[in-house]
Amino acid sequence: MKKILLTGVAMCCLASCGISLGTKVDADKFLITGRVTNVPDSTEILVLQEVDSRLLETVMKDTIVNGMFTFSDTTSCVKKFMLCSDDEGFPNNWLEVWVAPGEEVKISGENKLICVWKAESDVPEQLEVNAFQNCAGSLLEEYTQMEVKEADWFRKMDSGAESREVCWKEVNALREKSWPMMRALFKKEIDYMQTAPIGRVWLERLEMYAKMVPSKEFMPYSKELKALYARLPEELKQRREARIARQYLYPSGAVKVGDLMADADLYDIEGRTHRLAEFKGKYILLDFWTQGCGPCIASLPEIEEISEAYADSLVVVSISLDPEKAWKDYVKEKRLSGHQWNELAELNSGLAMCYQVKGYPSYVLVAPDGRVKAMWGGYGKGSLWRRMKELIGEAGE
Numbered sequence: 001m002k003k004i005l006l007t008g009v010a011m012c013c014l015a016s017c018g019i020s021l022g023t024k025v026d027a028d029k030f031l032i033t034g035r036v037t038n039v040p041d042s043t044e045i046l047v048l049q050e051v052d053s054r055l056l057e058t059v060m061k062d063t064i065v066n067g068m069f070t071f072s073d074t075t076s077c078v079k080k081f082m083l084c085s086d087d088e089g090f091p092n093n094w095l096e097v098w099v100a101p102g103e104e105v106k107i108s109g110e111n112k113l114i115c116v117w118k119a120e121s122d123v124p125e126q127l128e129v130n131a132f133q134n135c136a137g138s139l140l141e142e143y144t145q146m147e148v149k150e151a152d153w154f155r156k157m158d159s160g161a162e163s164r165e166v167c168w169k170e171v172n173a174l175r176e177k178s179w180p181m182m183r184a185l186f187k188k189e190i191d192y193m194q195t196a197p198i199g200r201v202w203l204e205r206l207e208m209y210a211k212m213v214p215s216k217e218f219m220p221y222s223k224e225l226k227a228l229y230a231r232l233p234e235e236l237k238q239r240r241e242a243r244i245a246r247q248y249l250y251p252s253g254a255v256k257v258g259d260l261m262a263d264a265d266l267y268d269i270e271g272r273t274h275r276l277a278e279f280k281g282k283y284i285l286l287d288f289w290t291q292g293c294g295p296c297i298a299s300l301p302e303i304e305e306i307s308e309a310y311a312d313s314l315v316v317v318s319i320s321l322d323p324e325k326a327w328k329d330y331v332k333e334k335r336l337s338g339h340q341w342n343e344l345a346e347l348n349s350g351l352a353m354c355y356q357v358k359g360y361p362s363y364v365l366v367a368p369d370g371r372v373k374a375m376w377g378g379y380g381k382g383s384l385w386r387r388m389k390e391l392i393g394e395a396g397e
Contacts, residue, residue, distance in 0.1 A: 023104065025072075030099035032071040032081075034107035036064065036117070043112075045069050048082040048094065055292045055326060056082070075101055078125060083107070083114060088155060090114055091147035098125040113144045128201035135192040136185055143185055146178035164380060183220065186212075190224050198232065203241040210245035215358040225249055247353060255354050257375060261366045262354035266319065266341040269328045274341060276317065276366070283314040283373075283392055284366040288352055290321045291330045293360040295379040300336070302384045307338050309395035310388065317341060321352060321360070365391055 025031045034045070047060035059081075062069040082094035089112040097105055100123045109117035116133070119126055133140065150171050157167035189205060196202060206228055212219035219225075226249050232242055255262045261284070263276045276284060287303060289296035307316040320327045320342045331340045343350040355364050359377050363384075367373040374391055388395070 025102050025104050027102045028074050028076065029072055030075050030079075030101065031104040032083075032097060032099065032107060033104060034064075034069040034109075034117075036067055036069075036107070036109040038111045039064060039067070039109070041065055041067070043085060043087050046084050046086065047071055047097075048084060050080065055290065055322060069107075075099060077101070078123065080125070083117075085112070085114060087112075088152060089148060090151065091144050092151040092154070093144065093147055095119060096129045098123045098129065112148065113141060115144045115147075116141050125200050128197075128199045131196065132189055132192065132201065132205065136188050139181065139185055139188065143178060143181040146174055146181065150174050150178065168380075179217075183218070186219065187221060187224075190221055190228065193228050194224075194231075198236065203236070203239055207241040207245045210248040212358075213248050214251075214356045218358075222249065251353060251356075253354050254356055255372055257372050259372055261364075261370050261372055262351055264343055264351050264354075266317075266343055266351075268339075268341055269331050274339075277370075279315040279317075280370050281368050283310070283368060285314060285316045285388075286351075286355070286364040286366070287316060287318045288321060288355070288357050288360060288362040288364075289318060290360050291326065292322075296361040298381070299361055299379040299384065300334075302379075302381070304337060306384055306388055306395075310392065314388075314392065315339065319343065319351060363387070 023031060023033070032047075041064050043064045045062050045064060046058050048056045049059045050056055060071050060073070062071060078098060078100045081097045081099060083097055084090070084094035091112075091114065093115045095107070095114050095117050097107070097119050098121070099105060100121075103121055103123055105119055105121040105123070105126065107117055107119050119130065121127075153162070153167045153170045153174075156162040157164055186209065190209065193202060193205065206225070209219060209221070209225055210229075213222045213225065216222075225245075229237075229242070229245055229249055236242055237246070253262065261276060266274045266276070268274065276286075285306070287299075289299070291297065303316055303318065306314070317339045318336070318341065320331075320340065322330065322342070324342065324344055327342050330336075343352075345352075352362075355362070355375060357377075361379050362377040363375070364372060365374045365387075374387070376387070
């Protein structure tokens, strides 16, 4: 399928041509029609699509007019989209929508809580998604309301309307209430999966939850997930989602602080092979990142400053988790300097797994003797400078 980028103007043209709920859909097209209330006109709805399991890109946009929005394009297969909005009052989450050739999906909602909007169609994967949504019950709406408050605080921080300190204080206070609700939602779905039919969405949920297992704060249900994996017949255990899930549920070779560093073949954008061992005798800062992560991108100037300031004692190795083409294109477009490497692993089974990367960006500091000195995640302006001063000392010392 060609890459889609339909503007709001184009979508309005489609609407003006008479596309509405119940319209017959051509055999080589899909149609998404939305009718919502209590959502202001001019609200922009985005449609995201997975490039792979690590990247999302915006492929369509439309603006709500008279409570309605519309998306349509050609497709030759069943495909998953995520509907979301960056506007104030929306959660930092999405509604999962599956499309198929010749099928219409009807979206309905009564507020800005897009995660609890209803998507109706005969696409089997959509029916599966809806069953998951139903098993969450009222807890999904309650949790999404908390997500909206958190997302709005991040919007204030990004716009400069409030300081980082104030925003993070409010976000952390919200998370004390919302994270127990989040874990309860996970448990509801995991319990449902014990008896639910195993379909495409079921497998994706297993992969998603298994990836959270390294962070017990998020996912304390590894025993239950292992039981779900055991439900799979042998032929389904060969599916990509199941293989990734197994690697997270039964990890091997995990590295901890104090252990010798894990190493692997890494590739630069010219295809040359490198190893971390090239820099033994200096501090090595590993920066695991992806271009789909806002804090990762925000950290790039500070990474470059630190690389220059500590050049005598430290080497920064930026390890992208993006697919090869997207990674190479981004490095060239942004003219990123330094050691820009990628393991190009087929699955999430490489160094990110060894270093128990739970989110992005994630950092690992290796001491000159080759042992792991520290591991941490997340970025805020100035945080890397503070870490380097704590762990290595002032630059030039």
